[in-house]
Amino acid sequence: xxxxxxxxxxxxxxxxxxxxxxxxLEILRAIEGTPRHLSIxxxxxxxxxxxxxxxxxxxxxxxxxxxxxxxxxDDVEDLGLIKMDLLGLRTLSAVAECLEMIEKTHGxxxxxxxxxxxxxxxxxxxxxxxxxxxxxxxxxxxxxALYQSQPREFNDLVVQVAIIRPGPSRGTP
Numbered sequence: 310x311x312x313x314x315x316x317x318x319x320x321x322x323x324x325x326x327x328x329x330x331x332x333x334l335e336i337l338r339a340i341e342g343t344p345r346h347l348s349i350x351x352x353x354x355x356x357x358x359x360x361x362x363x364x365x366x367x368x369x370x371x372x373x374x375x376x377x378x379x380x381x382x383d384d385v386e387d388l389g390l391i392k393m394d395l396l397g398l399r400t401l402s403a404v405a406e407c408l409e410m411i412e413k414t415h416g417x418x419x420x421x422x423x424x425x426x427x428x429x430x431x432x433x434x435x436x437x438x439x440x441x442x443x444x445x446x447x448x449x450x451x452x453x454a455l456y457q458s459q460p461r462e463f464n465d466l467v468v469q470v471a472i473i474r475p476g477p478s479r480g481t482p
Contacts, residue, residue: 349377352395400444426463435460445470
């Protein structure tokens with residue numbers, strides 16, 4: 310909080326003089342460190358050798374037959390439990406649908422493993438930040454970084470994604 314005040318051009322002692330600022334700072338101190346939001350990871354799961362209810366406290370989820378662990382992700386990690394987050398990505402479904410449409414229309418299904426990773430025209434588009442719909446490199450943060458770094462090969466993109474979205478490279482979400 311002190312860093313945020315300083316970044317805003319204020320010092321904590323200067324802001325604490327006026328009553329509204331005192332109240333504001335008290336509220337900030339009271340909520341500092343609390344979670345920004347509470348949510349359930351739709352694809353999160355714990356892998357245990359024993360029944361889950363013998364390992365962690367659980368409660369019924371809104372979906373029938375499902376339970377929710379009452380620990381947050383950091384607590385689960387601190388306990389050394391195996392946590393997996395499965396992602397449901399609409400982009401992957403769109404790719405599968407496109408492959409089916411191409412096969413239906415042209416009689417041949419493209420082999421994604423044989424697609425060249427060094428097509429200069431693709432990198433021209435990426436460097437021009439024409440990346441809407443391109444998984445992992447369409448966010449504003451990625452676009453800004455791509456414009457600055459001007460990647461020209463696939464490994465450049467791998468590094469770029471790892472820098473902006475480090476979770477997978479660190480082994481954490």
